[in-house]
Amino acid sequence: MSKGIIITFEGPDGAGKTSVLEEIIPFMEKEFNQPLLSTREPGGVAIAESIREIILDVENTAMDKKTELLLYIAARRQHLVEKVLPAVKEGKIVLIDRFTDSSVAYQGSGRGLDKEAIKWLNHYATDGMEPTLTLYFDVPSEIGLARIEQNKEREVNRLDLEKLDMHQKVRQGYLELAEENKDRIVTINAAQPLEKVIADTKEVILQQLEA
Numbered sequence: 001m002s003k004g005i006i007i008t009f010e011g012p013d014g015a016g017k018t019s020v021l022e023e024i025i026p027f028m029e030k031e032f033n034q035p036l037l038s039t040r041e042p043g044g045v046a047i048a049e050s051i052r053e054i055i056l057d058v059e060n061t062a063m064d065k066k067t068e069l070l071l072y073i074a075a076r077r078q079h080l081v082e083k084v085l086p087a088v089k090e091g092k093i094v095l096i097d098r099f100t101d102s103s104v105a106y107q108g109s110g111r112g113l114d115k116e117a118i119k120w121l122n123h124y125a126t127d128g129m130e131p132t133l134t135l136y137f138d139v140p141s142e143i144g145l146a147r148i149e150q151n152k153e154r155e156v157n158r159l160d161l162e163k164l165d166m167h168q169k170v171r172q173g174y175l176e177l178a179e180e181n182k183d184r185i186v187t188i189n190a191a192q193p194l195e196k197v198i199a200d201t202k203e204v205i206l207q208q209l210e211a
């Protein structure tokens, strides 16, 4: 392997993909004799980081669902042209924490926006470019949320239930995407202990990229 490729990391909140990525970066640097870039969405470059601040600002309660979607898409486009594509051109392996599938799972399945429209917008923003490989970290919603809430021992309230409902929809969206894109998406059981998830991830990467 010597040409630039893109590997995306996807999953619902609490799947642990960011912890896995921390271990995978040094592993890949050692295993593949090729420069590597690790980045994330939304953000990664100044313009996209500014958009991220608008999206995630807790003051922005008035934000419409479609506005939210379009901001994610805008951040994606800028990050792709300014950072990801130049790195691919230089022959780098680019690891991205979240990409197009997040919009389909969160804004489509989670928020109920039209998935076909989202797929079209993704296609428009990326000029149809797809990752070489997508690792989907699958975790049942109860486990994912429990990990997030780990240190807060308290009763489940109405907002928690809403969160559970949203989380379940997002997971369902990811499962459908994995079913529809078997050639690109590999599912990793992220309900296992972190060490096992990391070991499985390394195995999948080696298999898929044939080091």
Ligand code: TYD
Pocket: 012, 013, 014, 018, 041, 042, 072, 097, 098, 099, 100, 102, 103, 104, 106, 107
């Ligand atoms: P972040 O703090 O980066 O969370 P994580 O570590 O889970 O990736 O926040 C990103 C949030 O944005 C996360 O909850 C998922 C969401 N998101 C979308 O809803 N749509 C998208 O297209 C993307 C890229 C992210």
